[in-house]
Amino acid sequence: MxxxxxxxxxxxxxxxxxxxxxxxxxxxxxxxxxxxxxxxxxxxxxxxxxxxxxxxNFLARGLINQRSDFVGVVAASINDPYRAMQIEQIAKSLVRHNFRPILLPDSQGENADHAIEQLLHYNVSGVLVISYAPPTALCAEFAAAGVPIVLINKADSIPTVDRVVSNTDAAGRLAAVTLIEGGARQLVVIGAAAISFTARRLQQSFIACCHALETEVRTFPVKFNDYANGFAAAATLNGVDGAFCVNDYMACGLIDGLRQRGLVVPFDIRVIGHDDVPQASWASYDLTTLKRHFDLQAEQAIDLLLSRMNDLEMAERVELTPVSLVRRSTA
Structure with missing residues (x-):
C-alpha cells in the first residue's frame, strides 16, 4: 500500500x-x-x-484592518426583474470601486433587522439597503458605530444616513400626461402603496397631475407589486381606458390578464409601467414605461457611501435619480 x-x-x-x-x-x-x-x-x-x-485572503485582511473590503447589500424580492437589474448594477459598481458585495436577501414585507445585523460579523465597510422595511433603530446603530449606510428608494430620514431616491414626482406626472395626451380620460393607478415608498410616491404624483388636468382618476390597491397581482387586477378592472402600473412586472401581468378578457391594448385600454425591465421591450408586451437609470443610481449610492466613509458626521443627504419616458405601443 x-x-x-x-x-x-x-x-x-x-x-x-x-x-x-x-x-x-x-x-x-x-x-x-x-x-x-x-x-x-x-x-x-x-x-x-x-x-x-x-x-x-480578503476576509483575514479585513479582520486585521478592522474593516474589510466588503459592502453589504440587503435586498427584498430578488426574483423581481427590476430588483435583479438593480442588484446587478450595484454589484458591478462596487467591484469597479474595489469593494466586494455581500448579498443578504430580505423577505418582502418583513423587518430587515436580522439580515442587516448579520453584517456586523463581516466588519463591512458600508451597507446599501434596498429592502422594503429598513429598521430605523438598527440603521442609526450602524451609523453610530462608524459604518456608513445608504438607503435606496426609502422614505426613512435618519441622521447621518444618506438616501438615493428615484424622481417619482416626475415619473408620475409623465405617466399621467402621456395617457391623457393619448386620449385616455378614465384613469387608474395600480399598486401596493402600503408596502412600497416608490409605489406610494408614484401614486401620489400621478393622482395630483390628473387632478391638475381635470381628469378622472382612481386607485386600485393590490397586495404586492408583482405579475400575479397585475394579472388578477385585470379581471375586475372596469370603466377605465388608461392604467398606470407602479412597475413593469405588474404591467405585464395586467396586459396578459386584459388579453384573457378579450380586451386589446392600447385600443380598449392604454397601459404604462415603470422601471424599463428587459421584459418591457419584448414584442409580446412592447410596454410604454418610465425608465429608471439603475447604473446611475448605483453610482450615486456608492459615491455617497465613499464620501460618508471620510466624514461620518456630515448631515444626511438625498440624491435624486432622473427618469425618462420610453414610448412603445401600449400608450
Missing part, C-alpha cells in the same frame, strides 16, 4: 515575496487598491503569485 500523499502546503505572501525577490510588505501593497507600487514591481509580484497559485 502506498503511503498517503502529504497535504499541499498553503501558499503564503512570504512564498510570493521570495519568488518575486521583494519584501512581504511589497506583496501586501501590490494587492491593496491604490497602494503605491511601481509598475515593474507590480508585474513581478503578480507573475509570481500566478505561478504559485496565491490568492489574497
Amino acid at each position: 502506498s503511503a498517503p500523499e502529504k497535504p499541499l502546503r498553503k501558499i503564503t505572501s512570504f512564498d510570493v515575496a521570495r519568488r518575486a525577490g521583494v519584501s512581504r510588505g511589497t506583496v501586501s501593497r501590490t494587492f491593496t487598491p491604490n497602494a503605491s507600487v511601481s509598475p515593474e514591481t507590480r508585474e513581478k509580484v503578480v507573475k509570481a503569485a500566478k505561478e504559485l497559485g496565491y490568492r489574497v
